[in-house]
Amino acid sequence: MNDSAALPVSHRTLLLPLAREDFGLEFRVVARGGIRRGIRLERAFWASLKQMAESRKCTIGMLIDEIAARHPDTGNLTSAIRVACIRALADENVTLRRLASIRTINAILVACPSPAFALASSKKILSFNAPFQQLVKRQLPPGPNDDARHDLKLALDLNVADIFARLDANGEVPVASGFVIGAGERRYRGQLSAVRAPVAEPELLMAFVFGG
Incomplete structure (x- = not known):
């Protein structure tokens, strides 16, 4: 029995599939400041260097020159380049995770x-702002024995899955939908504009009320 067959499905699908061409070694001569360096790297690392250079508005030669200057004692420039690529991606991932969070949504x-x-x-409201809270209190005033609004319900004219599908199809252009919020026997109808929340998990919509 091989190792992959012994792993549960959840463990076998943790990584994205690797493209065969990413493993191919590519030799390039990089010139910078009168110094020419012949470097052989996997194509995946050349692609990473290109992304790093574009985000920093510099050339690949400038990046390699800086890596060589900062790590003169490694004795292996290609190893230093690989480590630099991995560290840059890791730092970028940490930054994106910090930005793509519920705290950012709030x-x-x-x-x-x-x-x-x-x-x-699931159509569960996970977070809201003070103007939405005021809207609910104004349009759906609680009864004398109902201070907490635990019975608040939300219905959309469009299915949530359909809204996500429209966002995917239209390049994340906001989707308008009617909605109804109710508490007990009281109802309020309005209009909202929905966009995808900038978080990886869970999949959320951000809804902005613009009319009633």
Whole structure:
């Protein structure tokens, strides 16, 4: 029995599939400051260097020159380049994870002057701002024995899955939908504009109320 067959499915699907061409070695001569360096790297690392250079608005030669200057004692420039690529990707991943978080969603909602909320695929409201809270209190005032609004329900004219599908199809152009929020026997109908929340997991919508 091989190792992959012994692993559960969840463990066998942790990594993205690797393209065969990424493993191919490619030799390039990089010139910088009168110094010519012949470097042989896997194509995946050349692609990483290109992305790094574009994001830093410099050339690949400038990056390699800096790596060589910072790591003169490694004795193996290609190893230093590989490590630099991996470290840069890791740092970028940490930054993106910090930005793509529920805290960021909450900050956007707080900064929004109009009623807005974050909605899970189950139609559960996970977060909302003060204007949305005020809208609910104004349009659906609680009864004398109902201070907490635990019975608040939300319905959309469009299915949440359909909204995500439209965002995918239209390049993330906001999707408009009617909605109804209700509490007990009271109802309020309005309009909202939905966009995909900038988080990897869970998949969320950010809904901005613009009319009733």
